[in-house]
Amino acid sequence: xxxxxxxxxxxxxxxxxxxxxxxxxxxxxxxxxxxxxxxxxxxxxxxxxxxxxxxxxxxxxxxxxxxxxxxxxxxxxxxxxxxxxxxxxxxxxxxxxxxxxxxxxxxxxxxxxxxxxxxxxxxxxxxxxxxxxxxxxxxxxxxxxxxxxxxxxxxxxxxxxxxxxxxxxxxxxxxxxxxxxxxxxxxxxxxxxxxxxxxxxxxxxxxxxxxxxxxxxxxxxxxxxxxxxxxxxxxxxxxxxxxxxxxxxxxxxxxxxxxxxxxxxxxxxxxxxxxxxxxxxxxxxxxxxxxxxx
Amino acid sequence: xxxxxxxxxxxxxxxxxxxxxxxxxxxxxxxxxxxxxxxxxxxxxxxxxxxxxxxxxxxxxxxxxxxxxxxxxxxxxxxxxxxxxxxxxxxxxxxxxxxxxxxxxxxxxxxxxxxxxxxxxxxxxxxxxxxxxxxxxxxxxxxxxxxxxxxxxxxxxxxxxxxxxxxxxxxxxxxxxxxxxxxxxxxxxxxxxxxxxxxxxxxxxxxxxxxxxxxxxxxxxxxxxxxxxxxxxxxxxxxxxxxxxxxxxxxxxxxxxxxxxxxxxxxxxxxxxxxxxxxxxxxxxxxxxxxxxxxxxxxxxxxxxxxxxx
Numbered sequence: 001x002x003x004x005x006x007x008x009x010x011x012x013x014x015x016x017x018x019x020x021x022x023x024x025x026x027x028x029x030x031x032x033x034x035x036x037x038x039x040x041x042x043x044x045x046x047x048x049x050x051x052x053x054x055x056x057x058x059x060x061x062x063x064x065x066x067x068x069x070x071x072x073x074x075x076x077x078x079x080x081x082x083x084x085x086x087x088x089x090x091x092x093x094x095x096x097x098x099x100x101x102x103x104x105x106x107x108x109x110x111x112x113x114x115x116x117x118x119x120x121x122x123x124x125x126x127x128x129x130x131x132x133x134x135x136x137x138x139x140x141x142x143x144x145x146x147x148x149x150x151x152x153x154x155x156x157x158x159x160x161x162x163x164x165x166x167x168x169x170x171x172x173x174x175x176x177x178x179x180x181x182x183x184x185x186x187x188x189x190x191x192x193x194x195x196x197x198x199x200x201x202x203x204x205x206x207x208x209x210x211x212x213x214x215x216x217x218x219x220x221x222x223x224x225x226x227x228x229x230x231x232x233x234x235x236x237x238x239x240x241x242x243x244x245x246x247x248x249x250x251x252x253x254x255x256x257x258x259x260x261x262x263x264x265x266x267x268x269x270x271x272x273x274x275x276x277x278x279x280x281x282x283x284x285x286x287x288x289x290x291x292x293x294x
Numbered sequence: 295x296x297x298x299x300x301x302x303x304x305x306x307x308x309x310x311x312x313x314x315x316x317x318x319x320x321x322x323x324x325x326x327x328x329x330x331x332x333x334x335x336x337x338x339x340x341x342x343x344x345x346x347x348x349x350x351x352x353x354x355x356x357x358x359x360x361x362x363x364x365x366x367x368x369x370x371x372x373x374x375x376x377x378x379x380x381x382x383x384x385x386x387x388x389x390x391x392x393x394x395x396x397x398x399x400x401x402x403x404x405x406x407x408x409x410x411x412x413x414x415x416x417x418x419x420x421x422x423x424x425x426x427x428x429x430x431x432x433x434x435x436x437x438x439x440x441x442x443x444x445x446x447x448x449x450x451x452x453x454x455x456x457x458x459x460x461x462x463x464x465x466x467x468x469x470x471x472x473x474x475x476x477x478x479x480x481x482x483x484x485x486x487x488x489x490x491x492x493x494x495x496x497x498x499x500x501x502x503x504x505x506x507x508x509x510x511x512x513x514x515x516x517x518x519x520x521x522x523x524x525x526x527x528x529x530x531x532x533x534x535x536x537x538x539x540x541x542x543x544x545x546x547x548x549x550x551x552x553x554x555x556x557x558x559x560x561x562x563x564x565x566x567x568x569x570x571x572x573x574x575x576x577x578x579x580x581x582x583x584x585x586x587x588x589x590x591x592x593x594x595x596x597x598x599x600x601x602x603x604x
Contacts, residue, residue: 043402094586100402101348102585105542108535109581116574232531236410239403269421276414280395283407287398 007265013144015261021150021219023257024157025212029234030241030249031161032208035168037243038181039201042092042103048231049114050206054080054213055222056118059129069132069218076214077207084206088199096198111228118224126221153215160211161250168246177201236279242292252290297471301602305550313456322448323520328560329459330517335540335552336466337509342538343547344470345502346482347397350405351412352510352537354392355385357529358415359511364431364524365424373441374454378515385511386504388415393503397496400485409534416529430525434518451520458516462509467549469505478502532574539577542584545591550604554593 004012029047036044044050057076061067067075087110095103130136135149168174180187180194188194213227220226241252256275264271282290298306316325334356341347363381366372372380396407419425426432436445445451469475480488481495488495518524527533536559544555559577566573584591590598597604 037402043406091582091586098589101342101405102589104348104350104402104405105538106582106585108538109578109585112532112535112574112578112581114578116571116578120571120575228531232409232413235406236413239399239406239410272417272421273414276410276417279407279410283395283398 005266010144012262012265015264016258017146017150017154017261018264019257019259019261020154020254021257022260023254024154025216025230025253026234026237026257027161027250027253028157028208028212028215029230030237030253031164031246032205033234033238034241034243034246034249035164035208036202036205039177040088040092040096040103040198041100042095042107043100043235044202044205045104045107045231046087046110046114047107047205047209047234048227048229049111050080050084050209050227051213051216051230052118052224052227053083053114054210055129055217055220055226056122056213057210058214058217059127059222062129069214073211073214077210080210080213081203081207085199085203087206088202092202093195093198111231115224115228122224124224126223126226129217129222131218149218153219156215157212158254160208161253164208165246165250233275236275240275240279240282240289242289244289245291248289248291297467299603301600301604302549305604309550309553310460313460317449317452322452324560324564326448326452326455326520327517328557329455330513330520331537331540331560332553332556333459333462333516334510334513335537335544335556336463337506337513338537339541339546339548339552340466340469340506340509341502342541344475344482345478345499347499347503348405348538349396349408349503349506350534350538351392351408351410351415352507353529353531353533354412354415355389355507355510356514356517356537357419357524357526357533358388359385359514360518360524360528361419361425361431361514362511363515364434364518364522367437367519368431368434371435372437374437374439374445374519377437377519378458378512381515381518382508382512385514386508389504389507389510390500393500393507397499397503409531412529412534413531416526416531419526419529425524425526428526430523431518432523434522434524436519436522445519455516455520458512462512463553466509474498474501535581536577539581539584541591543580543588543591545594545597545604548591548593548597548604551591551593555591558592 003009029051033044033047036042054076057079058072061072061075091106091110095106131149135152137148138145139148139151168177176187176192177197180192180197184194216226237253237256238249240256241249243249256278259278260271260274263274338349338352341349359381362384363377366380367377392408392411395411396404399407420427436451438444439454443450445454477488477493477498481498485495514528540555540559541552542555543558544553545551562576563573566576588595593604
């Protein structure tokens, strides 16, 4: 058996793939957080709940309406995105003139409500969601067997992240969005409907979280706590990357997933805390974050 | 004395009378829980209300204080006041390290960093052998106070908890009304200006953080001795939210608000406990309502109506 630093190579590959998958979720979620924060100036604590909601919608579509994985991958983000639009129109838009901390508190309250309702309806034990048939077989890469679904998650997440980056950096819509992030009043003076843009941005962020949720449904069991476990780690990811750059949050997300995977191989006790340790080190060396502006 | 205004002195007298009379009507264990959370919320309010720093991970200091107090009372057989003091020092030590990291960023980042660091404490507590993992530390003896006064009866314990709360409350009031407290408020109102006046604001923020975490640790340690148990629920992320909610419901930056909020939310939790997850849903709803409609909180609104600073 081939060994790397005293560990079997296959174990290393296995944990690296798991790390990449976690990294894919970190990237998708921190991307959504960064976009929402950039436009709305709100830290969306409900992001984890929206992620969980995506998984639940996919589960409900399958079990109540018989709609399978592939349509759900499109439908669940749309449904949760609409929910996000409603949330922004009814609650969040009341906060734009207030201190940042109220946004955090309000969305924290929303997260509690959504998770409490989900626990009430479905209990806190997880419900399984089967992997779609096409992706259930492992791929033989020559040096390792890779479950096809895991490869799909990483590729899909990477593609969606890059597409989001392209939309924001390279299209006219994206340039308006960036301009509004810099100076909303000026953009409004040019005739752009900024309030509508804020609403749609929140909806898009919610849809991104739901997309991650559907991707996660077959890997983790679908349960009401799946989001809150993730979101706090994602906050650390956001602090490490800094919220200034879209590409930065993607790179940081994947990178930290890999670091977590490596820690699982070499020092498993620290695997759940390593991201927070990295955060502490980054804060000491570069308080604004790796890609952030001071 | 202590910087109480006349209305505040009246409020304080009413609170002392309430604490003295309440056990004749209400169950002392419930009241002790209220007092522990009231001290915790007051400690939290010291940061958010007077320095303007929203620490979203305050349960870490409360929980670690609770673990350490429980551990030393059980394994070293320390007396009640020493166990609680060690709990407080644990909170302060942890707060000194985490505060030093967190004050490098301000605003919303500060909140996220404190939350992330607190989550690290949670994972540590799940794994570390001394916390007993999912079981927690159970059957913590109610050690005698000063090694001589027995604490087994609920009423004896109650008077001690009441004394701890009142001392903590007065200490916070003294801090807020000291010259140090004036600088804290200056930082809350306008940090760049405080810097331009020559104050090293980072030092002040750090000191306030350590004081607040010390009192949070004291509150946690007291709770561990009251219930004879220290568990993971004290360090979980939902607990961070609870203390924020208590202060918010009572009124951020008010003197009596956090204690009032602790009373309301603990009572609500007791009453709703049999409905399971409705506690979480109700808490979430109260959060949303408070942020949208009652940002000054109950005591803040009352004070506004009476034109008094309560």
